[in-house]
Amino acid sequence: MGFCDLRTFNLAMLAKQGWRLMQQKDSLLYKCFSTRYFPRSHFLDAVESPNCSFVWRSIMAAIPILKAGCCWRVGDGTSIKILTDKWIPKHPTNKVLFSAGVDVGEWLVADLIEPDSHCWKHDLIMNTFHREDAKAICRIPLSRRRVDDSIIWLHNKNGRYSVKSGYYVARQVLRSENWAECSKGNDEQQVWKALWKMNVPNKIKIFGWRACQGILPTRLNLAKRKIIAETFCPICLQSPENEMHVIWECPVAQDVWAGSRIKLQKCPLGQPDMVQLFLYLLHRLEPEDMALFLVQAWMLWSQRNSVLHGGKLKEPGWLNKRDVEWLEEFAQVQDQLDVLQPRATVGNVWRPPAHPFFKMNFDAAIFNDSGRSGFGAVIRNELGEVMAALSAIGPSVSSSDEAETLACRKAMEFAVDAGFNELIIEGDSINVIKALSSSSPDLSVVGNVVADIKCLISGLRRVSFSWVNRDCNRVAHALAKFANSLEEDLYWMEDAPPVALDALFLDSISMNI
Template sequence: MSVFQLPWKLCEELDGLCARFWWGQVGNERKIYWKSWDKLTLSKKDGGMGFRDLRAFNLAMLAKQGWRLLNDTTSLVYQCFKARYFPRTSVLEASESPNCSFVWRSLVAALPILRLGHCWRLGDGLSINVYRDRWIPEYPTNKPFLSVRDDEEEVWVSRLINQDLHVWRRDFIMAHFNREEGEAICNIPLSRRQVSDSIFWKHNKDGIFTVKSAYKVAKAHLRKVDWTESSSGSGGSRVWAAIWKLWIPNKIKVFGWRDVWHDSVRALQKCGTGQFDFVALLEYLLDRLDRTEVELWLVQAWLIWNQRNRVVHGGKLMELGCLNRRASELLEEFQQSQIPPPQDVYKLNYDAAVFEDSASSGFGAVIRNYTGEVMAAMTVKGLVVQGSDMAELLACRKVLEFAIDASFTVLVVEGDSVNATRWIALGTENQLAIGHVVGDIRHLAGALEWTSVSCTKRNGNRVAHELARFAQKVNVDLFWMEEVPSVAIEYVNIDASLI
């Protein structure tokens, strides 16, 4: 399945076997199919059961092999395929040839998935064609819209970069692209080191190819729907998410899922709160009850349904009080709890703020000792950035440069962005478009005697947060040594109590 493309007819037969098993069909007996198989293969948050569509899963597995060819050009398999099927192009531009092997034909069937899912991470720009490759992460098509003349076809991104200063040639870019494209290009952060271009997978937060994310792209591709719109699914997504997150037995979740689907097209009878269907009723309850009460309500509904079936088939009617007690007993089995910890030496807290009205950003940081005394602080104004994660990473890079210049060599680095902290702390190479910024941060951290990166709550990061926001009011970088910035003095004591 990961090497050969399965015939569609075989996939349909296997899907049919799974559907019959799910609905409890034995032999030739007839069972009610409450929903079509296409609906069951939707993700749970879209109202499905998350079953695998074998055709899409097969393409995702094949795409994994194609991704290996993209990233390991030294392998014997890659060299054989290149010599035979794409000697003058890349894997992404390859096509099926008349006498190709079944293995290559299978891999070519998965190439649309790779074309939809890949994007270039910019390094020196020597390997990326401006108009042909996907290289602009925060742009609808990931490449310029405009077509070009034949004599401009081989334009490389390196031409748009000042290689000595590692900055964009903004005037040149704005003169050759429309305003939206030019701004999108100039907003891509460049590494301050000489790094090569590389490809990352844009449908995963870590930039790493996974069969799970490729499956979603394949499913959207098979439906001929744009991937960015494929998560809309059916209505009531809030209800679906709530049902699957409840701490109740799985069979009761399935009961709730089936009732929401079945009753979403039927009006409720004798509903005194004015809800038209089961979806509206659940939304009404979610707004007015806490999670435990909703769980208890759904367990009670399931027990009432079972009691009804028991009576219909000749069983005895139980007292309502017994049903309530039984519902409470079931819930007690699913109660869980968690506990956290942290603390240490010089602590560097940083934060970033994005100012959309002034098309800029701000970075703030404060360094304190173990008693909470401020040793250094900074406020820096930055360029406009795309997204909070990028802003946090750029802020971290800037504050580490500041800390090294200020001769701090033993640091606990704290920010309030979960994603940024996780990317920095991971030992593996980050494959995202901003992965080179993560690499810069790790490079800077490696220059310190000892460092640790962790995430803190927003309430424990107020000084850095206020310093980042203060950058909107200044036009120069501000630095303080062994002094509390007046703009954040009221939050220093609050933060110190949380260190």
């Protein structure tokens, strides 16, 4: 299952119950707990009381995990304290970092939002907070409607807690509480990152991971499980057989390493385990040599298994030659598989909608140089004729998914204002299309924007969503890129945008394929 620490796993499971309490406030369990343990505060602010039940004490043990991984998603801002709560996603600590220019100790986030237009009070924020904090606040997307503040989980894109993500947060929390274990944890992280990036087959990566974890079926490990009684190496019969012995310390392995192309002759034998050996070699070998080391280690293990089942030992020179040839063969196969896919296929061209539908394509572009984004949308009929189009300026965003979601909302507002009631909506962001097609509430950072789009859609007669690749979305993309040169939004009604004529021409050609 991938869970190495049972205590941490149990805490992650308990945190799941705490997450359910926060999300299911109508449940009987939440009402009982809230009445007794936190009648006038939020669940995350609750504490363990002297006479509390065993269940509540267990849930409180997982509260640090939820506090570390949860964050407020701004709705109307009436439940969020500016200075003490975590409410700024993708910002260090998710809180205000620098002291404000005025006393905001009792302020709520609602004090920073225009109540009528549901947008940030930009001038107030820029004059009150440090520039970095102000920019991060203004990047938070707000709903067009009045919605409640909610708690989201930062370590999943969908904003929902999972035991897997909670497990890793719990490990970080426990590691920060026990600094003595930090060094080993950091060493392991370096090893895992280097291991999974190696240009070797996945089965060899998994072999390296199992060797570093100490879970290969060596004689010592099998004896610990009472499967066999003999623990000595079946090849040299001199020492107990563990991972380090098979791969590094056995005389047979030493003969192979002595003749290897890798410069390992001066490497010491006193490494305590495979993680430390791997880390030692990482600091001294090039990535290509590390890949060769891992392949040779796998061959030594394979030879050990072969001898154990009646095979014969290979010459060290043959093994050293074979590992180089094996890596070269793997590289050649990878090059052969890396073939460009043909672009001119029927599925890669724009198609007009069937009557009486109109098709709306939307797209977004991010302009890092100017610190803003751009939105583009075009609505066409069954003949491919442009009925409406827009190129609009967007705010600074923190991710492409956020930009695409905001672009879709802008496009939907434009389509509703223009009077279109039967739409096929196409975009090239699979995450946005999935979110809009889902019937469950979206708890992500942009979930309120997704809810705005669904609210707009509910007023249409018929609507459907479809994901397309970039080639089918070139007109909207051209309009989104053009927004970087604008000072105000541009709209076209029953007229082809001049900036997208080339893209429209290519789409018209594809209609006849």
